[in-house]
Amino acid sequence: MSETTDKYSFGMIGLGTMGRNLLLNMGDHGVKGAGFDKDASKGALLEQESKHGNLKGFSDVKAFTESLSSPKAIMMLVPAGKIVDDVIAELLPLLDKGDILIDGGNSHFTDTNRRVEELEAKGFHFFGMGISGGEEGARRGPSMMPGGDKDAYNVMKPILESIAAKVDGAPCVTYIGPGASGHFVKMVHNGIEYGIMQLIAETYEILKTGLKLDNEAIRKVFLKWNEGRLKSFLLEITKDIFAYKAPGTDHLLLDDIKDEAKAKGTGKWTSQVAMDLQAPIPTIDTAVSMRDLSKYKETRLEAAKVYSKEAPSLDVNADEFLESLEQAYYFSTVITYAQGMFMLSNASKEYNYDLHLGEIAKIWRGGCIIRSEFLNDIYNAYNSNAKLSHLLLDAGVEKLVSAALPGARKVISSVIAAGIAAPSYAASISYFDNFRTGRMPSNLTQAQRDYFGAHTYELVGKEGTFHTQWVPKSND
Numbered sequence: 001m002s003e004t005t006d007k008y009s010f011g012m013i014g015l016g017t018m019g020r021n022l023l024l025n026m027g028d029h030g031v032k033g034a035g036f037d038k039d040a041s042k043g044a045l046l047e048q049e050s051k052h053g054n055l056k057g058f059s060d061v062k063a064f065t066e067s068l069s070s071p072k073a074i075m076m077l078v079p080a081g082k083i084v085d086d087v088i089a090e091l092l093p094l095l096d097k098g099d100i101l102i103d104g105g106n107s108h109f110t111d112t113n114r115r116v117e118e119l120e121a122k123g124f125h126f127f128g129m130g131i132s133g134g135e136e137g138a139r140r141g142p143s144m145m146p147g148g149d150k151d152a153y154n155v156m157k158p159i160l161e162s163i164a165a166k167v168d169g170a171p172c173v174t175y176i177g178p179g180a181s182g183h184f185v186k187m188v189h190n191g192i193e194y195g196i197m198q199l200i201a202e203t204y205e206i207l208k209t210g211l212k213l214d215n216e217a218i219r220k221v222f223l224k225w226n227e228g229r230l231k232s233f234l235l236e237i238t239k240d241i242f243a244y245k246a247p248g249t250d251h252l253l254l255d256d257i258k259d260e261a262k263a264k265g266t267g268k269w270t271s272q273v274a275m276d277l278q279a280p281i282p283t284i285d286t287a288v289s290m291r292d293l294s295k296y297k298e299t300r301l302e303a304a305k306v307y308s309k310e311a312p313s314l315d316v317n318a319d320e321f322l323e324s325l326e327q328a329y330y331f332s333t334v335i336t337y338a339q340g341m342f343m344l345s346n347a348s349k350e351y352n353y354d355l356h357l358g359e360i361a362k363i364w365r366g367g368c369i370i371r372s373e374f375l376n377d378i379y380n381a382y383n384s385n386a387k388l389s390h391l392l393l394d395a396g397v398e399k400l401v402s403a404a405l406p407g408a409r410k411v412i413s414s415v416i417a418a419g420i421a422a423p424s425y426a427a428s429i430s431y432f433d434n435f436r437t438g439r440m441p442s443n444l445t446q447a448q449r450d451y452f453g454a455h456t457y458e459l460v461g462k463e464g465t466f467h468t469q470w471v472p473k474s475n476d
Helices: 017-028 040-049 061-066 082-094 109-121 134-140 150-163 181-210 215-225 233-241 266-277 282-294 297-306 318-351 357-363 374-384 395-418 423-435 442-453
Strands: 010-013 033-036 055-058 073-076 100-103 125-132 143-148
Touching: 010 017, 010 061, 017 033, 017 040, 017 055, 017 134, 017 150, 033 040, 033 061, 040 055, 055 061, 061 082, 073 082, 082 100, 082 109, 100 109, 100 150, 109 125, 109 181, 125 134, 125 150, 125 181, 143 150, 143 181, 143 357, 181 215, 181 233, 181 266, 181 282, 181 318, 181 395, 181 423, 215 233, 215 318, 266 282, 266 318, 282 318, 282 423, 318 357, 318 374, 318 395, 318 423, 357 374, 374 395, 395 423
Parallel strands: 010 033, 010 073, 033 055, 073 100, 100 125
Antiparallel strands: 125 143
């Protein structure tokens, strides 16, 4: 990219938490950057936090664009939806053909598809880029998933690789594919995130309600798990949460937080699109549904009175059960990743993304909300067999799953019998059992559809479709 001493080589629109920290990260890596936000105080904060004096804030969009060297490269980090279109509409009269626009927010991939086509037709370069890592990731090194205009990505590649998280020296960013592939992969990433977070929440419930462990004992369980094969960012923050006391008190802040989980919608998008693709992801679907159910607090309280019961507990050897619970969590986490990767595989074929699943797993290993030790196994599986149809069919993964399966069965059967809710755990093992079934009972479903709707069915070993008059027609 060209650059003059009085011009800025990169522009950021939206100086909220993510935009400001990502631009500060760039500044640390020698990028001379300009940031725009209508709130002038955010631009002032950017300049105040800049360590190198190479970042400047603007609250006038025309002055902002005029400060950039050509070809202009601008990233938008603003809320998804109409706001992105409004920003683009405001920018275009101030840009020249050949300039680069990047959407770094959580836009729906169908919106990104539309924008890629519209901007390409007008002579602009555009790509959508998923960014994972939150505030700390943006500042210290995120995982980034850019997809769209490859020429534009190649121009930006040196900057993106410099600011990305590094694992074994490799930057956690790679070109994902054409069109909206970057935002699609980020959407599925967020779905996996929902699934794992729900599994952790259910684990918390099992430890607290089933084993009657206090908060400190629960913290130690998560601490121990995070030191072994379960090591992950989400477990790391969980054990920290179990150590944080409410200001001025001697009890955990966690105990004061309402049990009503919020969501921004990306998990719901994942479930909706998975159904369109006919890519089953029941662990993730269940996680989305449980967040929805959590919102109905008053109704749940009424139900608790109607269906009153003794406090559930587990009549088990605690030490042995904890070993099984570790296996169950590992098993269900593997299943969650496997569902997400299968969805990506289906999308790659449906949308001609040509996704390299091993490379996606590789860039998720650092700076990423769903980073975990198991991603190394995923990378190895797809790196050794790029045509692998499903992660669970990899020989290495099969050994891991089979070893954890007995513990998973023990835990899930025990908690269900005790009346302790563990829906994502249950969804994981049910998915697995159906996945490994050579003949599912779906033949009955097909017969029923043909009975009431004449939808026809197919027969084993015969070509074509068939319809049966299952009972004699009435003479009435």
